Amino acid sequence: MRVPEPPSRLKDFVQSKSKIVNILIFHYLPLCYHLYFHICSERHIAVTLVF
Secondary structure (H helix, E strand, O other): OOOOOOOOHHHHHHHHHHHHHHHHHHHHHHHHHHHHHHHHHHHHHHHHHHO
16 A cells, blocks of 8 residues: 655655754754763762762
8 A cells, every 4th residue: 555645845844853853963962961971070070079
């Protein structure tokens, strides 16, 4: 059974959605990683100061 071709508008919408998701992933993952690393390093410094 053949799947009907989705309308081009829907296709464009899905493509733009995936583009947005890609942008979010590529921009926010490094940002989150840097923040997480920064927080962990600060915690590590605090822990080393405590001990």
